[in-house]
Amino acid sequence: MTTVFAKKVLLASGWEDDVRLSVRDGRIAAIETAADASAEDIEVGFVIPGLCNAHSHAFQRALAGHTEQRSPAGRDNFWTWRERMYALAGSVDADALTAIARQVYSEMLTSGYTTVAEFHYLHRDPLNPDDVDTMFAAISKAASESGIRLTYVPVHYERAGFDKPLPDKHQRSFAQTIDEFLAHHARALASAGPTTKVGIGAHSLRAVSAESLQTIARIAESGPTPMHLHIAEQQAEVDQCLAAYGRRPVEWLLENFELRGNWCLVHATHINSEEIAALAATNAVVALCPSTEANLGDGLFPLHEYLKQDGRIAIGSDSHVSINPFEELRWLEYGQRLVTQTRNVASLRDSHVGSELFLRALDGGAAACGQANGRIEVGAAADFVVLSDEDPMFTGHDDDTRLDALVFSGFPLPVERVMVNGRWCVVDATHVQRDTARKAYAEAVARIGATA
Numbered sequence: 001m002t003t004v005f006a007k008k009v010l011l012a013s014g015w016e017d018d019v020r021l022s023v024r025d026g027r028i029a030a031i032e033t034a035a036d037a038s039a040e041d042i043e044v045g046f047v048i049p050g051l052c053n054a055h056s057h058a059f060q061r062a063l064a065g066h067t068e069q070r071s072p073a074g075r076d077n078f079w080t081w082r083e084r085m086y087a088l089a090g091s092v093d094a095d096a097l098t099a100i101a102r103q104v105y106s107e108m109l110t111s112g113y114t115t116v117a118e119f120h121y122l123h124r125d126p127l128n129p130d131d132v133d134t135m136f137a138a139i140s141k142a143a144s145e146s147g148i149r150l151t152y153v154p155v156h157y158e159r160a161g162f163d164k165p166l167p168d169k170h171q172r173s174f175a176q177t178i179d180e181f182l183a184h185h186a187r188a189l190a191s192a193g194p195t196t197k198v199g200i201g202a203h204s205l206r207a208v209s210a211e212s213l214q215t216i217a218r219i220a221e222s223g224p225t226p227m228h229l230h231i232a233e234q235q236a237e238v239d240q241c242l243a244a245y246g247r248r249p250v251e252w253l254l255e256n257f258e259l260r261g262n263w264c265l266v267h268a269t270h271i272n273s274e275e276i277a278a279l280a281a282t283n284a285v286v287a288l289c290p291s292t293e294a295n296l297g298d299g300l301f302p303l304h305e306y307l308k309q310d311g312r313i314a315i316g317s318d319s320h321v322s323i324n325p326f327e328e329l330r331w332l333e334y335g336q337r338l339v340t341q342t343r344n345v346a347s348l349r350d351s352h353v354g355s356e357l358f359l360r361a362l363d364g365g366a367a368a369c370g371q372a373n374g375r376i377e378v379g380a381a382a383d384f385v386v387l388s389d390e391d392p393m394f395t396g397h398d399d400d401t402r403l404d405a406l407v408f409s410g411f412p413l414p415v416e417r418v419m420v421n422g423r424w425c426v427v428d429a430t431h432v433q434r435d436t437a438r439k440a441y442a443e444a445v446a447r448i449g450a451t452a
C-alpha cells in the first residue's frame with residue numbers, strides 16, 4: 001500500500017483540499033478528503049489525472065528537428081517529409097526501436113502523459129523481415145521498461161493508394177496481407193495485461209481497401225476494441241478519395257460504417273460542415289495533434305464548430321516534434337485564435353479554456369485508448385501526475401484558474417512526480433531510468449544513422 005497526501009487533487013467533482021490517496025495493486029483503494037497527513041504518507045502539492053497520448057509513432061522521435069531545412073526545389077510539404085520518414089523507417093530495427101520508444105515514452109511520462117496509444121505499422125524488422133512480431137515486442141518492452149500504460153494499436157497497411165493495390169518499395173516494411181495482419185493482431189492480444197491493452201487500426205483509406213477495413217472494423221466492434229485510423233490529414237487525400245469513392249473521406253466513412261465510442265479518427269483536418277455535424281453526432285473521438293499538424297503543414301481542424309456540436313477530442317504527440325500535452329492543448333486554442341482573430345474559442349462548456357480542453361482531452365483520451373483511466377476515483381487505475389505547488393506558474397492562481405496557468409503559461413513544466421499503475425515512473429521531475437534511456441537512445445541513433 002502506498003499513500004499519497006496532496007494539498008489539492010483534481011477529482012471528477014473538481015478540486016478537493018487535503019486529500020489522501022491510498023493505492024493498492026495499481027488501483028486507487030481509497031480517497032479521503034479534508035484529511036490530515038500521517039507519517040507514512042508521501043506529501044505532495046497538486047495531483048491531476050494523467051493524460052492519454054492518443055496518437056504516437058515512437059520511431060519518428062529520431063526524426064524530430066531533422067526535416068526543417070528548405071529543399072532546393074522549395075516545395076516542402078507533407079509528402080516530401082514522408083520521403084524522409086520512409087528513409088528512417090527503413091533503418092529502424094527492433095533493438096533501435098526499443099531504445100527510441102523507451103526514450104520517447106520516458107519523455108512522455110516526464111511531461112504528464114501516463115498512457116500512450118502506439119499506432120504501429122512498422123511491422124517488419126529490416127534484420128528479420130519475415131517475423132512481424134519482433135517490432136511489436138520492441139514497443140511492448142519499451143513501454144514496460146519506461147512504465148507507461150500502453151494501448152498497442154497494430155495498424156494494417158496494404159497498398160500505396162486508392163488506385164495502387166500494392167505497396168511501393170518504401171512501404172514494404174509496413175505491408176502485410178489482411179490474413180497476416182489478423183494473425184499478428186491475434187498474437188498481440190495474448191500480451192494484454194494490467195498496463196497493456198490491444199486495439200486495432202487501419203493506416204488510412206488510401207492504404208487499406210474498403211473490404212479489409214470492413215474486416216478490421218468487425219473485429220473492433222466485437223471487442224469493443226479501440227479502432228484507429230488516419231483520415232483527411234491532407235487535401236490530396238480528400239481529392240483522391242473523391243476520385244476513387246465519389247465521397248470525401250469522412251463522408252465515405254460515415255456512410256459505410258457505424259462509428260461508436262471506440263473509434264478514433266486521427267487528424268480529420270479537412271472536413272466540411274456536414275461532416276462535422278455527422279461526426280460530432282457519433283460518439284467517436286478525433287485525435288488532434290496540433291504540434292505535428294503545424295509542423296507538417298497539414299491544415300487547421302475546425303475545432304470551434306466541432307466542439308459547438310459537442311464532438312469528442314483527444315490529443316496526441318504523433319511525430320514527437322513536441323512531447324508536452326499542455327502545449328498541444330495550447331496550440332489547439334491558439335490556431336483558432338489566429339484564424340478567427342478572437343479569444344477563448346474553445347470555451348463552450350466551461351468559461352476557462354485551459355480546464356475545458358484538459359477535461360475534454362482526458363475523456364476522449366481514455367476512450368481512444370480503451371483504458372479505465374483519466375479519472376481519480378476509487379477503483380480507477382492509480383495514474384497520477386503530481387505538480388509542484390511551489391512553482392511560480394501557480395502563484396496567485398486558484399481552483400478556477402490553475403489549469404489555465406498550466407496550459408497557457410508555457411514555462412518549464414512543473415511536473416514533479418508521475419505514477420502509473422501504482423508505480424512511480426518520475427520522481428524529482430526526472431524519469432527514474434532517464435540516464436539509461438538517454439544512453440541507449442544515443443547509441444541507437446548513432447548506429448542506424450537516423451539523421452542521415
Ligand SMILES: [Zn+2]
Binds near residue numbers: 055057119318
Ligand atoms: Zn500518424
